[in-house]
Amino acid sequence: MDALAGLLDGPRARGAFLLRSILEPPWSLRIQDRAPLTLVAMMRGQAWLVPDNGATVRLRPGDVAIMRGPDPYTVADDPATPPQVVIQPGQHCFTPQGEPLTQAMDLGVRTWGNSPDGSTMMITGTYQMRGEISRRLLAALPALLVLPEDAWNCPLIPLLGDEIVKDEPGQEAVLDRLLDLLLIAVLRAWFSRPEAKAPAWYRAQSDPVVGRALRMLHNNPAHPWTVAELAAGSGVSRASLARRFTELVGEPPMTFLTEWRLAMAADLLRETDATIGAVARQVGYGSSFALSTAFKRVFGVSPQEHRAA
Numbered sequence: 001m002d003a004l005a006g007l008l009d010g011p012r013a014r015g016a017f018l019l020r021s022i023l024e025p026p027w028s029l030r031i032q033d034r035a036p037l038t039l040v041a042m043m044r045g046q047a048w049l050v051p052d053n054g055a056t057v058r059l060r061p062g063d064v065a066i067m068r069g070p071d072p073y074t075v076a077d078d079p080a081t082p083p084q085v086v087i088q089p090g091q092h093c094f095t096p097q098g099e100p101l102t103q104a105m106d107l108g109v110r111t112w113g114n115s116p117d118g119s120t121m122m123i124t125g126t127y128q129m130r131g132e133i134s135r136r137l138l139a140a141l142p143a144l145l146v147l148p149e150d151a152w153n154c155p156l157i158p159l160l161g162d163e164i165v166k167d168e169p170g171q172e173a174v175l176d177r178l179l180d181l182l183l184i185a186v187l188r189a190w191f192s193r194p195e196a197k198a199p200a201w202y203r204a205q206s207d208p209v210v211g212r213a214l215r216m217l218h219n220n221p222a223h224p225w226t227v228a229e230l231a232a233g234s235g236v237s238r239a240s241l242a243r244r245f246t247e248l249v250g251e252p253p254m255t256f257l258t259e260w261r262l263a264m265a266a267d268l269l270r271e272t273d274a275t276i277g278a279v280a281r282q283v284g285y286g287s288s289f290a291l292s293t294a295f296k297r298v299f300g301v302s303p304q305e306h307r308a309a
């Protein structure tokens with residue numbers, strides 16, 4: 001497992017919100033759903049993304065945008081078009097005056113809009129990721145990124161467009177996995193671009209020494225790793241690994257491992273019914289007391305308080 005796969009493995013899509021929007025100008029959607037991460041793929045026509053803070057960006061067919069929440073933004077046929085629809089948390093839709101619109105704009109299976117033959121079509125996928133592993137990934141992203149069609153070659157958007165309107169057994173799981181694949185493909189393509197300023201933990205994966213050490217940590221976080229053992233597995237001396245790891249990742253190997261273990265523990269506490277002792281063993285702590293001590297030092301609350309919140 002590499003760093004990107006590890007970050008997405010825990011908080012992957014589970015019943016994610018997926019919707020195909022078909023719209024005829026003039027149209028404008030005010031997004032106030034506070035979602036941590038939203039992906040928009042343009043199928044036809046064009047749209048303008050208008051953040052409350054930041055530059056306005058135009059989307060063309062084949063472009064994909066990722067918005068990092070929870071700040072609101074507007075999607076419209078033209079930046080000057082006033083909002084006609086307000087999307088609230090839970091994906092509830094209203095007019096600016098507060099009248100419900102969900103039923104009035106229903107166009108069929110996972111399809112919504114103001115015209116079944118509208119000139120604009122886009123697919124929106126919304127994640128509700130709240131785990132600590134997600135926090136590290138989200139912190140590496142700008143508030144808005146756009147990957148233009150000519151920057152990559154990916155068949156997932158047409159496939160998602162075909163699958164989103166199907167109503168078959170297991171379809172929700174199919175769509176969740178397609179959304180995950182599309183997100184990973186977009187992030188991988190984005191992080192490879194010079195303007196992306198990919199985080200240190202991502203860039204370090206390509207290093208033949210540090211990348212190997214990172215994979216060992218991600219593949220088996222519960223193992224009682226030492227710098228000496230990581231160095232032996234990476235084919236260098238202990239001092240060489242410690243120096244190189246710190247230079248490329250920005251923190252020593254054991255500090256990185258501690259943060260990774262606690263991030264995993266935070267997700268497991270929220271997403272499973274496992275006891276604190278079981279979670280502790282799964283992430284490499286010998287007892288619930290050891291996990292609780294480390295957890296409270298980093299997050300300021302105990303594992304029990306984190307789970308209850």
